[in-house]
Amino acid sequence: MTTGSSSPRDRRVSQRLGSIAESATLKVDAKAKALKAEGRPVIGFGAGEPDFPTPDYVVEAAVEACRDPRNHRYSPAGGLPELKQAIVEKTRRDSGYEVETNQVLVTNGGKHAIYDAFAAMLDPGDEVIVPAPYWTTYPEAIRLAGGVPVEVLADDTQDYKVTVDQLEAARTERTKVLLFVSPSNPTGAVYTSDEIREIGRWVEDHQLWVLTDEIYEHLVYDDVDTGSLPVLCPDLADHCVVVNGVAKTYAMTGWRVGWMIGPADLVKAATNLQSHATSNVANVAQRAAIAAVSGDLSAVNEMKDAFDRRRRTIVSMLNEIEGVVCPTPQGAFYAYPSVKDLLGREHDGVRLSTSAELAEFVLDRVEVAVVPGEAFGSPGYLRLSYALGDDDLVEGITRLQKLFA
Known part of the structure; x- marks a missing residue:
């Protein structure tokens, strides 16, 4: 065999699929669920998934x-x-x-x-x-x-x-x-x-x-x-x-x-x-x-009312964290705060340079799962889905407030 040669069989994964990244949101959600299965009190803001049962x-x-x-x-x-x-x-x-x-x-x-x-x-x-x-x-x-x-x-x-x-x-x-x-x-x-x-x-x-x-x-x-x-x-x-x-x-x-x-x-x-x-x-x-x-939209409107309530809660609580700026979203069930002012500083002895590092940090320190802005083409931000229960939402953001106090 000639040294350095390669056969088609050596290229185990096509370039087309090899260049495709795993879904970042599903990855975060899977990690949060795995930690929960281990008995850890993880609160997941990662998945864009209503917490209500199907009507x-x-x-x-x-x-x-x-x-x-x-x-x-x-x-x-x-x-x-x-x-x-x-x-x-x-x-x-x-x-x-x-x-x-x-x-x-x-x-x-x-x-x-x-x-x-x-x-x-x-x-x-x-x-x-x-x-x-x-x-x-x-x-x-x-x-x-x-x-x-x-x-x-x-x-x-x-x-x-x-x-x-x-x-x-x-x-x-x-x-x-x-x-x-x-x-x-x-x-x-x-x-x-x-x-x-x-x-x-x-x-x-x-x-x-x-x-x-x-x-x-x-x-x-x-x-x-x-x-x-x-x-x-x-x-x-x-x-x-x-x-x-x-x-x-x-x-x-x-x-x-x-x-x-x-x-x-x-x-x-x-x-x-x-x-x-x-x-x-x-x-x-x-x-x-x-x-x-x-069917009619009565069940849909009930869910929307709950999302609206959670929307106002999460925006208010996030904006209480120094260094976080969260515009009020007018649709869907996501908050997308800027965390740029949290970066480049030490938190609990750790200097965080990117929002990806910040997301890992909060999962490790306070067991809150969020998705970093790098996944969405805009570093310096976090995405938090508020399609989760009201109590979990308040508890999760409270943990962030204490971490960055």
Whole structure:
């Protein structure tokens, strides 16, 4: 054998997958749960997961579906016709967006919808403008689809919302898609209707595509005047993909049902991909999703009231910590405080230089799990989900207050 040579077998993992990072939020959540399993009193602010059970009527629909032999078989790769119709009606009811069933693809959760959408839109080298702070999955899904994420940072001084001037500065001849997320994960930022219209005009002027993630559409506070991008900017509808799902609104993260809505030809292409990748979403979960999106929003509003209460509590308590600045989020269930003034100083004999080191420090010293801003493209910040019980929330932030007193 020739020294220094390598065979294809030596490259054990493809470069495409070898370059993909593990989900930082799921990693933090898994570590917190593992420590809890050891009996340690860890309080986890890491996962974006409602702490409420799935509504009873949704669970009952799933139980009934289990007994129906129709659901024991393959079904159309693009989704049950009944669910696609229910999504059409739910979209009209909740956002005023009129679509047809051939514009809907039911996916294995919102992440799957995002990947399917980018895979359908992007060719190798196409650029996607990604406002930061961003959810950890977006850049990785873009890279997997052959695209190039181009980050545009909006910090706390601008309420985590990008401007048209920033977008224009990032645009090149290779730009094909703008990723637009409101309400935002990880910051909770919500764009107003006027801000959305301004961005929509910019997208249309430059004949770009836009992917808008509306998974947190029902979690908007303070009566913010906002709306769905393709409704506020109807000229964009033929070049717009909307991603949504049941996970956050109906406390159904584990059921894995999401969807994408877009032009019929794009949705057909994404459906073809899904037919080879996964086939249909589990039928029982789809039947549960029908019950969820077809029902009223009373259970949703009860959860929203609880999130709103926790929102006000966590922001107030975080801002009591010297060196922490936490803007008030107007959507979702995340607080995204700046901790820059805590860095470069010694705490309990340890000098912390980065927010990643800070997150490790608080988990080690007071057993509180948070996600550092490095995971979201903005070092110097922490993300804390307030989708946990009120008592745990207060106890967790109290531990931070004592640690940094």
